[in-house]
Amino acid sequence: MSPSEQTHQPVRAATAAFIGTAVEFYDYYTYATAAALVLGEVFFPSSNHFLSTMASFGTFFVGFIARPLSGAVFGHLGDKLGRKKMLLLTMFLMGIATTGIGLLPGYASIGIWAPISLVLLRILQGIAVGGEWGGAVLMASEHAPTGRKTFFASFPQMGSPAGLILSLVSFRLVTSLDHASFVAWGWRLPFLASFVLLLIGMAIRLGVKESPEFEQLRKNREVLKSPVKEVLRTAWYPIVMAAMATTIGSAGFFFTNTFMISYVTGYLGMSKSFILDCLFVVTLIQLASQPVSALLAQRVGETRFLTCAALLSMLTPYPMFLLVKTQNPVAIVAGISFAVVVLSAVYAVIAGFMTPAFPTQVRYSGISIAYQLCATIAGGTTPLIGTALAQNYKGEWLPLAIFFSVLSAVSLVGIVGLGRYRKGIRAGETRAGMCEVT
Structure with missing residues (x-):
């Protein structure tokens, strides 16, 4: 690689990871937002709003079921064939699934086949995102200069709020339609826009070279035959700890950006457009805060930074709910932003924190299984648990705040x-080095 390429490839790889992940998460958050706003009415019509919402969030959870297995499969292939190939494949699958949902007839048109088809496309979304995250993180971090891997690994993490911003903008535009038009066809437009984003993302990722660390493995013929089997045999403990560590970073977003939409519209009487406007401002603040968190963690140490962030996150839901209850837009933005900035500090740094815990030969497999395991257990169930708590404790926000604190406590233990x-x-590497010198 020429000196010019050595200088520009890390930036190009990080930028491609950010943009590609933003496209992927746009698709994923588009489904999450639609699940909170409209999918229950279109695919699970019922006179009981609670049952329709729970059915809609049930399909949201189905996408998470596929993610651990998908993470293992794409991790295995990524550790054997390379990171870049997997990222191109996951983006293609996500774009096709999301566009397909936008074209899918509702229950009124094809009956039971509508929710069945929705579930199948949702599973395909889960398969795609299950393989996406680990590859994007590694393409950014393994291209990064020495000493800056935590910061570069935060770039794909910024794709999450960027994708959410795109999704919120698209839904804010279509929710300005009258209710009948929104339910009939307006909600489909954000899904159909995914096809254009797919083409953009594919073009960007094609221009990035393979990870230099993987290329070195291939050159030295050190690629393992069964990386998933090896990582499960030798590194089950860091997988469990990494899964726990990322809990609030994954589940917290679905609490504040998915469940919260359903909660304030269904139980506090706020309009869809009002809460989407508030969440749009919150997400802009989140996007700006994440690189600052990564730089700060790189300066003070990841473990110390993440420990403090997880402790603070345990406290944030209480002022958040008190401010949301006022129904004042400034107070709502301030309350949710406080919680989101803290939990996104964990999310921004966690990728760079967990990556060094796994050897290069099994790294894609290890971080993918850990992250997707957490996403399934904590992320996918959070809207369901939140909805059940809100229904059982109508008018009370304290059980919801305690639930949020428990998610943060799990992260603290994992960190x-x-x-x-x-x-x-x-310490083991240092001892080994001392023995070699001796």
Whole structure:
């Protein structure tokens, strides 16, 4: 690689990871937003709003079921064939699934086949995003200069709020339609726009070279035959700790950006457009805060930074709900922003934090299984649990706040455990180096 390429490839790889992940998460958040706003009415019509919403969030959860298996499959292939090939494939699958949902007839047109088809396309979305995250993180971090891997690994993490911003903008435009038009065809437009974004994302990713660390493995013939089997055999502990560590970073977003839409519209009487406007401002603040968090963590140390962020996250839901209850837009934005900035601090840094815990030969498999395991157990169930709590404790926000605190506490345990594991790895490497010198 020429000196010019060595200088520009890390930036190009990080930029491609950011844009590509933004496209993928646009698709995923588009489904999440639609699940909160309209999919229950279109695909699960019922006179009981609670049942329709729970059925809609049920299909949202179905996409998460596919993610751990998908993470293992794409992790295996990514550790054997390369990171770049997997990222192109996952983007293609996501674009096709999302566009397909936009074209899908509702229950009134084809009956039971409508929700069945929706579930199948949702599973395809889950398969795509299950393989996306790990590859994007590794393309950014493995291209990064020494000493800056945490910051570069945060770029694909910024794709999440960027994708959410695109999704919120698209839904804000279509929710300005009258209700009948929105339900009939307006909600489909954000899904159909995915096809254009697919073409843009594919073009960008084609221009990035394969990860240099993977290329070195291939050159040295150190690629493993069964990376998933090896990582499960030798690194089950960091997988569990990494899955726990990322809990609030994954589940917290679906709490504040998916469940919260349903909660304030269904229980506090706010309009769809009003809460979408508030969440749009919150997400802009989140996008701006994440690189700052990554730079700060790189300066003070990831373990110390993440521990403080997880502790603070346990406290944030209480002022958030108090401010949301006022129904004042400034107060709502301030309350949700406080919670989101703190939990997104965990999300921004967690990728760079967990990556060094796994050897390069099994890294795609290890981080993908860990992240997608967490996404399924915590992320996919959060809107369902939140909706059930809101229904059982009508008018009370304290059970919801406690639930949020529990998610943060799980992250804290995982962060401490993974931090100790990484410290042990470094100590072992130092001892090995001393023995070699001796």
